[in-house]
Amino acid sequence: MxxxxxxxxxxxxxxxxxxxxxxxxxxxxxxxxxxxxxxxxxxxxxxxxxxxxxxxxxxxxxxxxxxxxxxxxxxxxxxxxxxxxxxxxxxxxxxxxxxxxxxxxxxxxxxxxxxxxxxxxxxxxxxxxLSREVVKSTFMDDLKQEIHRIIPKNAKVTSKWHDSTDTSMNYVVDYRIDQKGKKPIFLFGLNGNQKIDDATITILWLEKKYDFFSIGIYEDQEKYSRKSVAKMTDVCDRTFSSLLPNVDKIMNVIAKVDSSAKEISA
Missing domain, CATH: 3.30.1460 (Yope Regulator; Chain: A,)
Structure with a gap:
């Protein structure tokens, strides 16, 4: 032809x-x-x-x-x-x-x-x-992928963890990270004002029962309510404004949390 x-x-x-x-x-x-x-x-x-x-x-x-x-x-x-x-x-x-x-x-x-x-x-x-809702889901997919990539090899990761007495799963942690000889890390993916508020309440509730180090990772912190972000900042040990640009910093924080659940200064 x-x-x-x-x-x-x-x-x-x-x-x-x-x-x-x-x-x-x-x-x-x-x-x-x-x-x-x-x-x-x-x-x-x-x-x-x-x-x-x-x-x-x-x-x-x-x-x-x-x-x-x-x-x-x-x-x-x-x-x-x-x-x-x-x-x-x-x-x-x-x-x-x-x-x-x-x-x-x-x-x-x-x-x-x-x-x-x-x-x-x-x-x-x-x-x-993608639509806004699909973007939210994609952020959580990205978070899952990065968490499993950067955690120490001897660490155990539990997704959607909740206290055994919380049978209604009202206070859910996106990722619980356990490392030998260290207190647990409770990590939250923050991709909406409601999710930020829920994570804030969850941290406050769990503080009554556990000694842990909390990490909050925003999809894009600038998109969300200043009031919600401020409340989260008050209760969360460490937050990051976004995921991918901060992966190395997140990895360092996870590695440097000591047995007293306090972040060791770099």
């Missing part, structure tokens, strides 16, 4: 503003009007791989995402990974070492293939703009 015929098929299936430019043997750049928010165009390349034609983004989409997030999260568990893999499945897109591509099944499917990969790129990029 010649380039002119291919271009007509692409225009018929996607939009009229498409240009096909030959770049070498069995390789064409497909210029479309679709862009990321910063103005960069989607990368779509028609090329031959083995005996089959494919349309590929040549790894550009995930590279673009990597400027704003850790793309490794797309290949783990949690909401971002679910959205990513759902987009690939929905539009029959393959992924290999960060490259997204779609195989051309026959001469009549070039246009549909271009449509599919453009839609998939758009959906994949949407992981940056």
């Amino acid at each position: 010649n380039a002119e015929t291919l271009e007509k098929q692409f225009k018929s299936s996607v939009c009229s503003d498409i240009e096909l430019v030959k770049e070498g043997i069995d390789r064409y750049q497909i210029f479309t009007p679709f862009r990321f928010d910063d103005g960069d165009h989607y990368v779509t390349v028609l090329k031959k791989r083995g005996d089959r034609w494919i349309i590929s983004d040549e790894g550009h989409t995930l590279m673009h995402l990597s400027y704003s997030m850790d793309v490794d999260n797309l290949f783990g568990s949690g909401n971002r990974s679910e959205i990513f893999h759902k987009a690939l499945t929905e539009y029959s897109i393959c992924e290999n070492d960060g490259e997204l591509y779609v195989e051309i099944s026959d001469d009549n499917s070039y246009g549909n293939a271009l449509y599919s990969i453009i839609q998939a790129i758009s959906k994949v990029y949407d992981v940056l703009y």
